[in-house]
Amino acid sequence: MPNRRTETRHATPGNTCNHFQKYGMTCDDFDRLLARAAGRCELCETPEGETPRGALVIDHFQGDGLFFVRGLICDRCNSVMSRHDRSAAWGPASLPWADKARAYHLAAFEQPTPEEFEQADRYIASRRTYNVKDRHYIPVAPRAALVVRLDRSMTEAARKLRRHLTDRQRARLIELLSRPL
Ligand SMILES: [Zn+2]
């Protein structure tokens, strides 16, 4: 059985390979993946040394109980795949890669069954991508210091506080003022 002590071929001495620790992939499987990628990003085909970080990463799909390694890709394509998986919304830079991302997904290294691919698609479709427009509006307290003169009318002080505090801050202030000393 492959274990932490046997799967060490691609790690520094005394360590277990990352592909085994994080993805449960044996050294033999990882060698097959390296051979398939042949030194290039499997999505955009950029040679490893010319990719933004100069290194390829293991990409996997995860969700709804599914977990499978798809391949070796560059950082840029990793973010394209997060669009494919709908954990982020497509943008002008990623959209031209949509078809290639799809083909790459379907050519996943750890070949899932057709049923598992369908399950993955249902899961992806059920996801709601994060969109700034949908963000719940949270009032932000003004950054500038607020000076309230207490040697003047209390009505004026209250009016000023009401204008500058959020509902939550106001409620908290009332609560604090109502506490026995
Ligand atoms: Zn290894």
Ligand SMILES: [Zn+2]
């Ligand atoms: Zn790439």
